[in-house]
Structure formats: C-alpha cells, structure tokens
Amino acid sequence: MMRGLIVGDLELRLSEADVEEEWKTAFHSDPSEKEKCYINVAYPYPSGAMHVGHGRTYIVPDVIARFWRMRGRQVLYPMAFHVTGSPVIGISKRIARGDAKTLSLYRDLYKVPSDVIDRFSDPLAIVDHFSNEYQRVMSRLGLSIDWRRRFTTILPQYSKFIEWQYSHLNGQGRVVRGEHPVKYCPQCDNPVGDHDLLEGDKAEIVRFIFVNFEMDGYIIPCATLRPETIYGVTNLWVNPDVRYVKADVDGIAWLLSREAAEKLALQKHTVAITGEVDGSELIGRTVSHPLCGSVRILPAGFVDPDMGSGIVMSVPAHAPFDYIALLDLQKKGEYTDIEPVSLIKVDGYGEIPAKEAVIRHGIVDQHDPKMDEVTQEVYSAEFSRGKLLARCREHEGKPVRVAREDVGAVMEAEYGSIWFYDFDQQPVICRCGSRAYVRILDDQWFLTYSDLEWKQQVHDQIEKIALVPPEVRAEFDRTVDWLKDWACTRRVGLGTRVPWDPKWLFEPLSDSTVYMAYYTIAHRISGIPAESLTPEVFDYIFLGRGNPVNVDRTTLDALRSEFLYWYPYNYRFSAKDLISNHLTFQLFHHRAIFPDELQPKGMVVFGMGLLDGAKMSSSKGNVFLLEDAAEEFGADTVRMFLVGSAEPWQDFDWRNELVSSVRKQIERFIGYIAESGGVTGTTDVDAWLSSRLQRRIAKMTESLELFQTRQALQEAYFGIESDLKWYRRRLPAGSPGGAVLGEVSDAWVRLLAPVIPFTCESLWREMGHDGLVSFAEWPAPDQTRINPEIELAEELIVRTIEDIESIIKIIQVTPGQLTILLAPEWKYEVFRRVAAAEDKRSVTKELMKDDSMRKRGKEAANTISQVIKLIHSLPPQLVEDISSLAPDEYEIFTHAVTFIEKEFSVKVKVLHAEASGHAKAGMALPFKPAIVIE
RNA sequence: GCGUGAGUAGCCGAGCGGGUCAAAGGCGCAGGAUUUAGGGUCCUGUCUCGUAGGGGUUCGCAGGUUCAAAUCCUGCCUCACGCACCA
Structure with a gap:
C-alpha cells in the first residue's frame, strides 16, 4: 500500500522533512565528465524574511536546475548573501532606538523572537540571522543548492576578490575621480539614498545656472533653467519682506538669500557671509548684465528665498508668472513703462506667448491655481518648437533647446555664471528628521560606464547573449546607451574598502558584478587565509597568469581548473528591475575582466510579484511569508503555483x-x-x-x-x-x-x-x-x-460524441435510437482535393470540371462548399492527417459502438450514408458523419 | 516627462510571421452524476440567439491596409518596470 496516498497535513510535512534530509548533500556539485550547466541568481540582501515573491525568484532556477540535472548535466546552483551596504545599519540604529514601526515589522511580520531582536542593534546580527533563515527556508522549499559554496560579501576572502577586480579596473583606467551632486544630510554628515528619506523621495536634483547681474560691485545671481531668456529680461524680482545677505563667494562679493548662500557652501564654493540687507532696500535699484543691459529690481511677494538665489529674473514675454506679476504692479499704476520683450517665436503663438496663454486661460492674478499648468504649456511649446528671434544676435534662428546650451556655455565662460543644484520639489527630509540638501562630492570614485568603447563592447556582447524573454534585449541596449559614469564608492555601510583610498567603501552594486566566478571556488578558497589572496593569486585562478607564491601551486591549479570547468555561466536569473543596473553592470565588468570565451551566455529576466492584485512590499506589510506559505500549503504546492501560474518573465499574482x-x-x-x-x-x-x-x-x-x-x-x-x-x-x-x-x-x-x-x-x-x-x-x-492512425481514430470519436451531445442538448429529447451515417468515398476524394488546393476559392470550379463530379450535379457542388467550410474549421495538422491517413470510419465506429452506447445509454447503428437511404444521409461529410437521433 | 513592455470573456492567461478563433488551459460560477460523512471526484454548461451539429456580435478606444485582422499600420487612452549612487 502506498504511503502518502491520503495526504493529511501531518503526513505531507513528515515526508517533506524525510526527503529534505536525504537531499542535504545530494546537490553538492563538483566537476565531472558530464557536460556542465551553471545557473545562478542575484543573491539576496538578508535584511528581512523571505516572502513568496522571493520564493519564485529562487524556485524557477531550481526547476531549471533540476530539469537539466535529470537530462544528465552536471548542474551547479549556488547561493550567497549580499550584506554590503547601509540599510541594515539604519535598521539596527532604529531598533536600538526602539523605533516602534521597525520593531513591529521585525517582531510581528517577520516573527523574529524577541531575544534575537535584542541583538539586532548590531547590524551584523541582522544579516547573520536572516541569512541563516534564508538558507533554512530555501532548503525547506527544496532548492537544489550546493550550500558548500555559500559566502557573504564581507568575508575577508571575498573582499580580496573585490580588491583584485578593482585593481584591474583601476589599472585599465576605468575608475576615475570626479565630482557629483548627491542628496545629503548635514545632520548625518552623509549622502542619503531615496530609501533613506522621510519625505521627498521622488525629488530630483536639477541643475540651474546662475545668471549673474551686477550692482554696485555686487553680483546679483538669478537661478534659471532658461539662460537664453536673458535677451528678454525686463526686470528682477526681489521679495521686499526677505532679509538677504551679502556674502563672499569664492572671493567675490555676492548678494543673495541666506538659504542660497548656505546651499552654495555645500556645492564646492567657499562662502562667507559679510552682511545683511533688507529686500525692500533693493526695490527700485538698477542692475545690469552685458547681454541685456540695465534693468530695475521690482518687488514680488511670490519670490521664495529657499528657491534658487531668492532673486528672480523676469521675462514677462515668455514666463506667465512674470507677466501676470508685472501686470499686477502696472494695474496699480507702477512701472507702466516696462514692456515685455519677446525673444522666441513659436508656432501657435503671437509675439507675447505668456500674455496670450494667460488671456486664453482667463487668468486674473498670480494666485490662480491654473498658473502652473499655463507655465508648463508655454515652456514646452517653446522648448519643442520655439526659435530665437533677431534680438538674440548670434543665436538668431536657433531652436530653444540648442540656444539654451549655447547661451549657458557663453555665460559660464565669459560672464561668471556658475551652476547651482537644487531639488525640483520641497521638502526633502532625511530619516533623521533634518532637512536634506544637494551636496557636491568632489573626491568620489566613478566607474567609467560612459566610455563609448566599453559601451560598444557590451552592445556586442548583448547581441550574442541568450536573453529570455527576447524582448528585453532592447531594454539592455537602451540601458547601455543611457548609462553615465557610476559613483562606485560610499562613505558608510558594510563592504570592502577601496585599496588605494581606504576612506571609501565599494558601493553594493559595484561589488556584485563578477561574483558568479567566485562561486566556482568559494568552498575551496574559504580555507585560505585572506592575507595570502593577493591580486596575483586571483590572476592565476581566473586569468591563468603569473606565478604567485603565497598559495601552493597544487591548490591554485585545482581552483583554476574548477573555475574553468564551470565558467562561463550558462544563465543568470534576476527580476526585471535590475536590468537598468545590476544585470547590465555585470556585463560591463565581465567584459573588462574576462576573456571572450568566459563571457556570460544567457540571462532570464523575471516579472514582478503581486499579492491579491497589489504589489508586494515588505515596508507596506503587503507580503505573504514564504515559510508561512510552505506551512499552510506544503512546499510542492507553493513551487507548483509559483512556476505554473505565469511564465517566469510575466508578473504573477499570489491568491x-x-x-x-x-x-x-x-x-x-x-x-x-x-x-x-x-x-x-x-x-x-x-x-x-x-x-x-x-x-x-x-x-x-x-x-x-x-x-x-x-x-x-x-x-x-x-x-x-x-x-x-x-x-x-x-x-x-x-x-x-x-x-x-x-x-x-x-x-x-x-x-x-x-x-x-x-x-x-x-x-x-x-x-x-x-x-x-x-x-x-x-x-x-x-x-x-x-501512432497517428490511432490518435486520428480517437479524434473522430471525440468529435462525433461532441456533435451528438450538442444535438441532444438542442433538441431536448431523450434519444431512443442513434444512427451514425458515414460519408462515401467520393466525398473523401473531394476532401483530399480541397485540402490540397492552394486556392480554396477557385477549387469548386476546378473540381466541377471532373466528369465524376459533374454527373452528381448540385449534390457535388454542395458537398464541395461544405467541405471547404469544414476544412477551414479544422486544425491544419488534422486536415493533413485526414487526407493522408484516410481513416476507415466504418471500422472505427463499429469498434466504438459499445462505448457510444454506454455514453448515451441508447442503441447505436453505424451505416454507410448512401446505402441507408436516410433523409439526413446527404449531411455526412468526411470526419463528420451525419447523425440521426430518434 | 523620457525609455522598455503590456492591454483578450467574471478573474488569471494561451493565441499575435493575417484566414484554422467564439477564441486552449486553469480558477470561479451553474446543473447533473457518484453506496459522496466534511470544501472530494467525474460529466456538462458558462458572450448572445437557436427544438439538429447553426447564426449573430466580440479581443483597451478611434481610424486605416486587406477578399479576410485579436493578429499588420497610425493616433489616442490605461497599466507595469526603470530613470542612478540604491537593495
């Protein structure tokens, strides 16, 4: 008697445990005579419990691994843990602080015992705990992983591996120093990523240019995205209620808002505040710029000292805000001599686009909620179709998008303009509660992904690689084109220090680019002291170069040969959100480090996971833990659902x-x-x-x-x-x-x-x-x-039974007798000839040329048109089989009489239609006998 | 906004080098069967009309190409993912 036949919960789980025990070492995989198949997945960051979305990420490759193993391949499916980076540091701090939300997440959702949580004030305790949990749950789900190769990315040996990789990249000139604007928290004294923000995580850093006006020896800067509009400036706006500051900026006297001065200090400028001045004192004064001459300063309450420099240049012809503000003043009889100055011609608008737009939308004052929309409308019209007018001198006729660049460059080169970075929205608040600013880091290390030659090499690789699904190829190519230099170092977090500049750590995405190679030797290298693992050692193992002495040669040769057995990997699996960074980065790095024959062979990109139709997200609590799922449904059910409900690259929905x-x-x-x-x-x-x-x-x-x-x-x-x-x-x-x-x-x-x-x-x-x-x-x-004949015969019976059922259903009578009338041979001949005909429209004419058909007259013509229709409704393979196999319908049905009688509980007769003399006999067609129910 | 992809019946999803598609399969729902103890299993139905195996109208919306379009082209709408120093 078979055990497990009645699948009680307990029994099912017991048998899972038995099997899991048997598998413990079964999937340890070493080089062998067999052809190898090396697949790997993006390793997890173990900062929380696994949910069913993670489950699919690792189960799909497991199914593939198991499949190829049974096909006789030597399969390697390894796993490691990515603990580089800063999130767990934040988590541990929040836990140490007793943050209720974090505690509840870990205690209630992830179900971490409280004595374990107590240790979470140490970030390493978090990753330790969850990487063990991951392994346990992965085993429980039956993943056929070779666990001997497990490592974490802060293992000293792994760090040595990273150092080796970067010594090559650096040697190739692919790591360069540069400056870079980042979101920055002065309180934490650190750059902040979007996930570190309490508010404003969608804020983008925008690069403005300061247009520098001059007044009494002071620079008056105005921040703008549209430097070309300098030719249409009629005045500046200053908020009379704001106290501005005089400041020494890079040795020059400036006048601007206090907020702006402080921001500049974070952007590689030396700023010393030397005095203050009321906005009201500035009203009516005259400033000048070589490109627009002298203009006056006008009062405007809408000017925000926290935006730009706190002083705004006014272009009423093209900026609806400026136009309406000027109009408001003029309504009071002030500054009536100022006229908008047009500098851009754009189709669909006359001389003063801002004025037209304001009138068209019926705007009456600056506070109209439609102002933003109107501004956007004018800006985009001008940006996409506008051309500069003659008053812009050498820029006349240039499209706006070109002139913007050109004028900006001229200002920067000749008129003292500098760039100024700020967020496109406020506020931006760090998790610590204080406000974040844009800061320029100037000793940051970059990977030169912008290098055109490197990009080209990766493009070439993408052409050769197997991609599943193939549609993602375009996205990879786009990503390669779009990538700029990547800041590959950070100040804080866990990770490997930059060997030549140890105050920096390699950033998490940058230390995870060629680790698939590390798996091949991870279990053998863990016993070698990290100090011995010099770059020369890795050169020998991975590149077959040099003559290292600190590790004995037999060991090195074993490592080298195992690496060469597995590499290159066959398939890498990952979710699609990593296309635009990790998956493309690893192509860049493989290209830079490894020779042609060791380049990646293929990638499989996953869709996302939904839970009851909504996106899965740990932070929102919308997750179903993988272990709970295994507990409730059994590991196999979870596996079968996750791989069977959608193809891997499609989104799946857990219900x-x-x-x-x-x-x-x-x-x-x-x-x-x-x-x-x-x-x-x-x-x-x-x-x-x-x-x-x-x-x-x-x-x-x-x-x-x-x-x-x-x-x-x-x-x-x-x-x-x-x-x-x-x-x-x-x-x-x-x-x-x-x-x-x-x-x-x-x-x-x-x-x-x-x-x-x-x-x-x-x-x-x-x-x-x-x-x-x-x-x-x-x-x-x-x-x-x-056996196609047998399958065809069965198909005939299935179809006939369906016909009988549908007739019975429609006529709603209890049949007393059933007669099946079979089509004569000449109709089969018609069938074959129609099936073979190229042109089904002229086939009737063609067939009717035959004497044998003509003598049947109308009956033949009817049959032909019925057969044409029939053939159109059958699958092409079936049509072909019917033509070529010529099923013996009489034989088939007489054999099946008992079965049909059983099905319908009625007496069944099988007759040749033409001999039956039955009224319905004419209905009989090949593979579709006439049916008489009485 | 930009890039990539997608929109098929109550739901999930096949189909998308044009005819073979009223459109696979699953789920759900309905009816029937079953010596069926419990949500089990099997059969049938599930856009619409129809007392003979048939007809009609469908595949995000609007057009177009074609003898013929879920399938090709154009425009629009909606959704997903990515847009960077972050796992």
Whole structure:
C-alpha cells in the first residue's frame, strides 16, 4: 500500500522533512565528465524574511536546475548573501532606538523572537540571522543548492576578490575621480539614498545656472533653467519682506538669500557671509548684465528665498508668472513703462506667448491655481518648437533647446555664471528628521560606464547573449546607451574598502558584478587565509597568469581548473528591475575582466510579484511569508503555483484560493499514480494513451528548454491528466485499465519531479525505484509508440460524441435510437482535393470540371462548399492527417459502438450514408458523419 | 516627462510571421452524476440567439491596409518596470 496516498497535513510535512534530509548533500556539485550547466541568481540582501515573491525568484532556477540535472548535466546552483551596504545599519540604529514601526515589522511580520531582536542593534546580527533563515527556508522549499559554496560579501576572502577586480579596473583606467551632486544630510554628515528619506523621495536634483547681474560691485545671481531668456529680461524680482545677505563667494562679493548662500557652501564654493540687507532696500535699484543691459529690481511677494538665489529674473514675454506679476504692479499704476520683450517665436503663438496663454486661460492674478499648468504649456511649446528671434544676435534662428546650451556655455565662460543644484520639489527630509540638501562630492570614485568603447563592447556582447524573454534585449541596449559614469564608492555601510583610498567603501552594486566566478571556488578558497589572496593569486585562478607564491601551486591549479570547468555561466536569473543596473553592470565588468570565451551566455529576466492584485512590499506589510506559505500549503504546492501560474518573465499574482486548487491538483496526481500501481493487461485504448504520452513528454521537454515553466506544466500536468480522463472514460465498465498506466506513471513522476520534487521523490521510492528521482533519467519520447492512425481514430470519436451531445442538448429529447451515417468515398476524394488546393476559392470550379463530379450535379457542388467550410474549421495538422491517413470510419465506429452506447445509454447503428437511404444521409461529410437521433 | 513592455470573456492567461478563433488551459460560477460523512471526484454548461451539429456580435478606444485582422499600420487612452549612487 502506498504511503502518502491520503495526504493529511501531518503526513505531507513528515515526508517533506524525510526527503529534505536525504537531499542535504545530494546537490553538492563538483566537476565531472558530464557536460556542465551553471545557473545562478542575484543573491539576496538578508535584511528581512523571505516572502513568496522571493520564493519564485529562487524556485524557477531550481526547476531549471533540476530539469537539466535529470537530462544528465552536471548542474551547479549556488547561493550567497549580499550584506554590503547601509540599510541594515539604519535598521539596527532604529531598533536600538526602539523605533516602534521597525520593531513591529521585525517582531510581528517577520516573527523574529524577541531575544534575537535584542541583538539586532548590531547590524551584523541582522544579516547573520536572516541569512541563516534564508538558507533554512530555501532548503525547506527544496532548492537544489550546493550550500558548500555559500559566502557573504564581507568575508575577508571575498573582499580580496573585490580588491583584485578593482585593481584591474583601476589599472585599465576605468575608475576615475570626479565630482557629483548627491542628496545629503548635514545632520548625518552623509549622502542619503531615496530609501533613506522621510519625505521627498521622488525629488530630483536639477541643475540651474546662475545668471549673474551686477550692482554696485555686487553680483546679483538669478537661478534659471532658461539662460537664453536673458535677451528678454525686463526686470528682477526681489521679495521686499526677505532679509538677504551679502556674502563672499569664492572671493567675490555676492548678494543673495541666506538659504542660497548656505546651499552654495555645500556645492564646492567657499562662502562667507559679510552682511545683511533688507529686500525692500533693493526695490527700485538698477542692475545690469552685458547681454541685456540695465534693468530695475521690482518687488514680488511670490519670490521664495529657499528657491534658487531668492532673486528672480523676469521675462514677462515668455514666463506667465512674470507677466501676470508685472501686470499686477502696472494695474496699480507702477512701472507702466516696462514692456515685455519677446525673444522666441513659436508656432501657435503671437509675439507675447505668456500674455496670450494667460488671456486664453482667463487668468486674473498670480494666485490662480491654473498658473502652473499655463507655465508648463508655454515652456514646452517653446522648448519643442520655439526659435530665437533677431534680438538674440548670434543665436538668431536657433531652436530653444540648442540656444539654451549655447547661451549657458557663453555665460559660464565669459560672464561668471556658475551652476547651482537644487531639488525640483520641497521638502526633502532625511530619516533623521533634518532637512536634506544637494551636496557636491568632489573626491568620489566613478566607474567609467560612459566610455563609448566599453559601451560598444557590451552592445556586442548583448547581441550574442541568450536573453529570455527576447524582448528585453532592447531594454539592455537602451540601458547601455543611457548609462553615465557610476559613483562606485560610499562613505558608510558594510563592504570592502577601496585599496588605494581606504576612506571609501565599494558601493553594493559595484561589488556584485563578477561574483558568479567566485562561486566556482568559494568552498575551496574559504580555507585560505585572506592575507595570502593577493591580486596575483586571483590572476592565476581566473586569468591563468603569473606565478604567485603565497598559495601552493597544487591548490591554485585545482581552483583554476574548477573555475574553468564551470565558467562561463550558462544563465543568470534576476527580476526585471535590475536590468537598468545590476544585470547590465555585470556585463560591463565581465567584459573588462574576462576573456571572450568566459563571457556570460544567457540571462532570464523575471516579472514582478503581486499579492491579491497589489504589489508586494515588505515596508507596506503587503507580503505573504514564504515559510508561512510552505506551512499552510506544503512546499510542492507553493513551487507548483509559483512556476505554473505565469511564465517566469510575466508578473504573477499570489491568491490563496488559486494556491489551494494547486494543492488539490497535486493530490489528484498522487491519486492517479497510486491507482495505476500494479495494473496489468492491455485494453483497446492503451496504444492511444501511450502515443499521447510521447507527445506530452516532447512538449514539456521543449518548454522547459525555453524556460516556459507554465507551458511545461500545462502539458505535463493538465495535458496528461486530460488524456487520462479520456482514457478512463473509454474503458469498458469496471476495467481498471492496462499496463500502459504503469508506463504513464513512471514517466509522469519524472516529468513533474523538477516542479514538485518532494511528492515525486516519495512516489518514486514507493514505486520501487532505487535512488533519487532528482537524479533519475529524464523521459525521452519514444517515436515507435507514436501512432497517428490511432490518435486520428480517437479524434473522430471525440468529435462525433461532441456533435451528438450538442444535438441532444438542442433538441431536448431523450434519444431512443442513434444512427451514425458515414460519408462515401467520393466525398473523401473531394476532401483530399480541397485540402490540397492552394486556392480554396477557385477549387469548386476546378473540381466541377471532373466528369465524376459533374454527373452528381448540385449534390457535388454542395458537398464541395461544405467541405471547404469544414476544412477551414479544422486544425491544419488534422486536415493533413485526414487526407493522408484516410481513416476507415466504418471500422472505427463499429469498434466504438459499445462505448457510444454506454455514453448515451441508447442503441447505436453505424451505416454507410448512401446505402441507408436516410433523409439526413446527404449531411455526412468526411470526419463528420451525419447523425440521426430518434 | 523620457525609455522598455503590456492591454483578450467574471478573474488569471494561451493565441499575435493575417484566414484554422467564439477564441486552449486553469480558477470561479451553474446543473447533473457518484453506496459522496466534511470544501472530494467525474460529466456538462458558462458572450448572445437557436427544438439538429447553426447564426449573430466580440479581443483597451478611434481610424486605416486587406477578399479576410485579436493578429499588420497610425493616433489616442490605461497599466507595469526603470530613470542612478540604491537593495
């Protein structure tokens, strides 16, 4: 009796534990005679518990790994933990501080015991705890990982590996020093990433230019994105209620808002405040700029000292805000001599676009909520279609987008303009609660992804690499084009120090680019002291170069040979959000470090995970923990759902009701296998079932080769199940079936083993096999068992039964007798000739040229048109089979009479239509007999 | 806003080098069967009309190409992912 037949919760879990124990070391993978298959996944950052979304990321590669292992490959599926970076440092601080939200996340959602949480004030305790959890849960889910190779990215040996990589990149001139604006918290004295922000995580850093006016020996800067509009400036705006400061900026006397002066100090300028001045004192004064001459300063309450320099240049012809503000003053009879000065011609507008737009939208004053929209409208019209007018001198006729660059460059070179960075929205608040600013870091290290030659090499690589799905190729190419230099170092966090500048650490994405190579030797190198692992050692292992002496040669040769066995990797798996950074970075780095023959071979990109239709997100609490899922449904159910509900590259949606039905499917599968045990003998439908099985095997194999896990499961689960259902329906009453069922079970258990390995492992054992199904031979379709005639005959019966059912349903009578009238041979001839005809429209004429057809007259013409219609409604393969195999319908139906009689509980007669003399006889067509129900 | 991709029946999803598509499969729902103890299993139906296996209208919206379009082209709308120093 088979154990596990009745799948109680407890029993299921017990058997999972048994199998897990057996697998403990089964997937340790060493170089062998066999062809290798090396797959890997982006390693996790263990700062929290795994949810079902993570589950799929690691289960899909596992299914693929198991598949190729059964196909006889030496498969390597390794795993490590990425602990580089700063998030856990923030987490540990928040936990130490007793932050309620963080504590609740870890205690309630991740279910970390309180004594463990107590240790979380140490960031290393967090990653330690969760990497062990990850391993435990991954094992529980049956991932066939070689755990000997596990490492973390702050292991001293790994750091040495990073140093080696960067010594090459640096030597190639690919690491350069540069300056870079970042979001920065003065309180924390550190750059802040978007996830470090309490508010303003969508804020972007915008680069303004200061247009420097002059007044009494002071520079009066105005921040703008549109330097070309200098030719249309009619005045400046100053807020009379704001106290401005005089400041010494890089040795020159400036006048600007206090906020602006402080911001400048963070942007590589020396700023010393020397005095203050009321905005009101500035009103009415005259300033000048070489490109627009002298203009006056006017009062404006809307000027924000925290925006730009706190002083604004006014271009009323093209800026609706300026226009309406000027108008407001003039309504009071002030400054009536100022006229808007037009400098841009744009189709769809007259001389003063700002004025027209304001009038068109019925704006009455500056406080109208539509002002932003109007401004946007004018700006984008001018930017996309505008051309500069004659008053812009040498820039006349230039499109706005060009003139903007040109005028800016001239101002910077000749008129003392500098760049000024600020956020496009406020406020931007650090998690510590204080305000964040833009700061320019000037000793930052960059990877030169902007290098055109390097980009080209990566483009060439992308052309050669296998990408799943292929549509992502365009996105990779775009990313390569779009990448600029990447700031690859940080001041804080865990990680490897920059060897030549130890105050910096390599940033997390930058230390995770070629670690797939490290897996190949991770278990062998962990015993070697880090001090011995000089760059020369890695050169020897990975590049076969040099003559290192601090590690003995036998060891080195072993490492080198293992690396060469596995590398290059065959497939890397990752979610699609990493295309624009990690997945592309690793191509860059492989290209820079490794020779042609060791470049990546392929990548598989995953879709995202949803939970009940909403995006999964730990921070929002919208997650379902993987372990809870395994507990509730069983590991195999979780696996089958995650790989079967959508193809890997599609988004999937975890819904408990759907998962439950997957569980029933597995139970049904176990039931089928159990019932087929020990069945002997043969039946009439065995050959059919066997033939179908071969096709299912071929289809599933093909699908898995293409990573189509969902398609594979459709064939291997639902396909085989539906064949079995039909098979059983076809059996004579009381028959348990034939020995073919054993053949099906044997193949079926192996086909599903990659997806539901726990179940299949125990079934395999119950079936009396030695060894693990995980290493059993993958079924191969047996061509000799494929029998198209039998499948065609069965198809005819299926279709006829469907016809009978639908007729019965419509006429709603209880049939007393059923007669099947078969089409005569000449109609088959028509069928074959129509099927073979290129042009179905002229085939009637063609056929009617025949004497044999003509003498049948109208009947022949009708038949031809019915056959044309019939052929259009049948699958092409079927049409071909009907033509070429010429099924003997009489033989087929007389054999199936008992079955049809059983189906409809009615007497069945099978007759040749033309001999029957029946009124419906004319309806009979090839493969579609006429049916008479009385 | 920019880049990449997607929009198919109650839901999820096949199909997308044009005819074979009223459109696979699953889920859900409905009816029936079953010596069915419990949500199990099997069969049937599930856009619409129809007392003979058929007809009609559908595949984000609006146009276009074609004898023929879910499938090709154009425009629009909506959604997802990415837009950088961050895992």
